Amino acid sequence: MKMVVAIIKPFKLDEVREALSTIGVQGITVTEVKGFGRQKGHTELYRGAEYVVDFLPKVKLEAAVKSDMLDQVLEAIVKAANTGKIGDGKIFVSDLEQVIRIRTGESGADAL
Amino acid sequence: MRKLFLFFAMMTVLFGLSMPVYADDAAPAAAVTAAAEPAAPAAAPAPVPNKGDTAWMLVATLLVIMMSIPGLALFYGGLVRSKNMLSVLMQVFTIFALITVLWVIYGYSLAFTQGNAFIGGFDRLFLNGIFDPATGSVANAATFSKGVYIPEFVFVAFQATFAAITVALIVGAFAERMKFSAVLLFAALWFTFAYLPMAHMVWFWPGPDAFTDADAGAAAVAASGWLFQKGALDFAGGTVVHINAGVAGLVGAYLIGKRIGYGKEPMTPHSLTMTMIGASLLWVGWFGFNAGSALEAGGTAALAFMNTLSATAAAVLTWTLAEWVLKGKPSMLGAASGAVAGLVAITPACGWVGVGGGLVIGGLAGVVCFWGVTGLKKLLGVDDALDVFGIHAIGGILGALLTGVFNTWSMGGTGIIDYVNNTIVDTTISSQLWIQTQAVLTAVIWSGVVAFICYKVIDLTIGLRVPEEAEREGLDTTTHGERAYSM
Numbered sequence: 001m002k003m004v005v006a007i008i009k010p011f012k013l014d015e016v017r018e019a020l021s022t023i024g025v026q027g028i029t030v031t032e033v034k035g036f037g038r039q040k041g042h043t044e045l046y047r048g049a050e051y052v053v054d055f056l057p058k059v060k061l062e063a064a065v066k067s068d069m070l071d072q073v074l075e076a077i078v079k080a081a082n083t084g085k086i087g088d089g090k091i092f093v094s095d096l097e098q099v100i101r102i103r104t105g106e107s108g109a110d111a112l
Numbered sequence: 113m114r115k116l117f118l119f120f121a122m123m124t125v126l127f128g129l130s131m132p133v134y135a136d137d138a139a140p141a142a143a144v145t146a147a148a149e150p151a152a153p154a155a156a157p158a159p160v161p162n163k164g165d166t167a168w169m170l171v172a173t174l175l176v177i178m179m180s181i182p183g184l185a186l187f188y189g190g191l192v193r194s195k196n197m198l199s200v201l202m203q204v205f206t207i208f209a210l211i212t213v214l215w216v217i218y219g220y221s222l223a224f225t226q227g228n229a230f231i232g233g234f235d236r237l238f239l240n241g242i243f244d245p246a247t248g249s250v251a252n253a254a255t256f257s258k259g260v261y262i263p264e265f266v267f268v269a270f271q272a273t274f275a276a277i278t279v280a281l282i283v284g285a286f287a288e289r290m291k292f293s294a295v296l297l298f299a300a301l302w303f304t305f306a307y308l309p310m311a312h313m314v315w316f317w318p319g320p321d322a323f324t325d326a327d328a329g330a331a332a333v334a335a336s337g338w339l340f341q342k343g344a345l346d347f348a349g350g351t352v353v354h355i356n357a358g359v360a361g362l363v364g365a366y367l368i369g370k371r372i373g374y375g376k377e378p379m380t381p382h383s384l385t386m387t388m389i390g391a392s393l394l395w396v397g398w399f400g401f402n403a404g405s406a407l408e409a410g411g412t413a414a415l416a417f418m419n420t421l422s423a424t425a426a427a428v429l430t431w432t433l434a435e436w437v438l439k440g441k442p443s444m445l446g447a448a449s450g451a452v453a454g455l456v457a458i459t460p461a462c463g464w465v466g467v468g469g470g471l472v473i474g475g476l477a478g479v480v481c482f483w484g485v486t487g488l489k490k491l492l493g494v495d496d497a498l499d500v501f502g503i504h505a506i507g508g509i510l511g512a513l514l515t516g517v518f519n520t521w522s523m524g525g526t527g528i529i530d531y532v533n534n535t536i537v538d539t540t541i542s543s544q545l546w547i548q549t550q551a552v553l554t555a556v557i558w559s560g561v562v563a564f565i566c567y568k569v570i571d572l573t574i575g576l577r578v579p580e581e582a583e584r585e586g587l588d589t590t591t592h593g594e595r596a597y598s599m
Contacts, residue, residue: 045440046443047499
């Protein structure tokens, strides 16, 4: 099992969710986050007072998937979240040791 | 222990000032129109106010209340960081209540009864003599037309809302760092020693009925406030309200000092949506403020209404354009600030200038106040947090001076009323501009000096500023024990 964490542009969330549903991902968790990468921040101006905003709003989505689905999942996210412009985000993949469905107590791949 | 002391101090202020009332209760009641009464036939029945005028003035009063709460409170609240949202709302809310009570106890009397040229008398302490329980009748207050009156309670309430919003305006300058107790104490002191004298100087007169002939007219003028005698034109409060509050704000921001992290940490507005709602409520409420200052529902009110609409619209456009050209982007905060700047500048002028003059005043206000909150603010180097000086004092000064320019007939203005001969006469720009300048200088100096002393007295007694830790954490939790948003 693999844990896929993707940081994407907020307005791409719906497309990514749809793409993941289409290939059979059963569930994802989404968080509104802030951060910076190569895109850097922007400046905001309030009555002439200028502020550099370093952290931009992004969406972090987490999906636990079976190992054999990984390539499909990565491809779906990359395709749906891509705009070709700087700041599209990143995907982090790591091994997942254990999953447990709280309601039934199922564990491992059955719980995904 | 300190809190207890504070409580007693405030009670002493409240009751100390109200004590002499009982001694004065027996004094003969003199209405605002008192000076006119000896000349009127003794047997004539009391005139009945027009119901249309009365109804309009009741509505106008409500509109001005809406300007303060929630209008001004939300306008300011949206501009501070979320950790200080409630402190701003609370300051505006309680100042509104405090000033209203003080107005009833002694404020109205000191502002709007006959005394000397600088301050009124004590005839109306506790609104004494307005309501006659024996006959169930309410005294009349003069308007700007002979033989036209409104119930005096309506005038008292209308003017109470002016006093309250003026003091509440100052809050923006020292937002996010002043002690709540100091805010309240300052409000009471400044109201007493700056607002009441200015209102009396600019607005008190014995009413039009006193001008029966040249001699009576001269006597009536001599009994009026100092700036009224000079012929200063301030229709709805450019000097009394805006310059007055703006200067007090600047002095306060200077004496209290900058917010921790000012210029280093971001201090961005936490909700410009709230600010936009607040600015819109201010604009709508301002029709009561300006058109209501005619004290009647008639042509002058309509002119003031029209100017409040069009001059403000012009200011929104010029501020937005200036910001777009000079800073790159047209912002919502800019448009909302432009509206307030236009409203401030047209306030002294709205019943005295034509619509063309109003458009020019509004248009200029948008640009000049934009400079007030950017270029001038940098020059002053004072952390006037929500730009009370840059918008209210600068806009007020601009409006007060331009009233002297656009009042003359050749500029499309109304001229002024000669109550002795019952005609309208023209003004000349040069002499009226000089009179307006004197009114502006009086407001700036009077308010500045009084505010300075008030802040110093508070600083030396209970202190002006919250502890550093409280300021960092935010005034909402540390002063008021609650949060605006629970997420």
